[in-house]
Amino acid sequence: MISFLTKRKISEEKLAESFTAGILQLVDIGFPEVALLINEDPELEIAPTISANAADKFLLIVIAGNLLYVPKLFNNYQDVRLVESVFNKLSTALNIDKEKLKQLVASYQSYMNCINMPSKNIHYAMSKAVFFKYELNQYQDSYFRNMNSPNPLFLKRLDDIVAHFIWNWEEIKSKYKLVE
Secondary structure, three states, rough: OOHHHEEEEEEEHHHHHHHHHHHHHHHHHHHHHHHHHHHOOOOOOOOOOOOOOOOOHHHHHHHHHHHHHHHOOOOOOOOHHHHHHHHHHHHHHOOHHHHHHHHHHHHHHHHHHHHHHOOOOOHHHHHHHHHHHHHHHHHHHHHHHHHHHOOHHHHHHHHHHHHHHOOHHHHHHHHHHEEO
């Protein structure tokens, strides 16, 4: 009877491996649809023609945003070890130097914090980062283009899209006990 109340154990290494594989696969499969949805959005006056193969910026936004959630949910140095393990896995999978990847992700995180100021909502920061990193302002009507701000209707649709790329860290924490 008590067994359903106990959490299953998962190692930090296994969680990092699952996260890395899951995010890479999700972006690989999902980005062509994201590009299509942005290209066909009715709030944009001109279709931006984002290529289905232009996922690099989007991948970095997804990684940066997801890793911002980790310190909010894990503590006792678990967050640091987990993020470090994720960087180890990602650098291998992406064939990029780990320190260079860490700097790149940190610059994206800083950028996301900056464009989303004063809000601390990571989800919205990710949506705004997509808007600005893909230079979508130039495709809007003149009112929002002159303000250099995303049309709220378009941004809401971006929020809905980005939500599918946010790892459910809270569910992981509720179902599993993270072990070293």
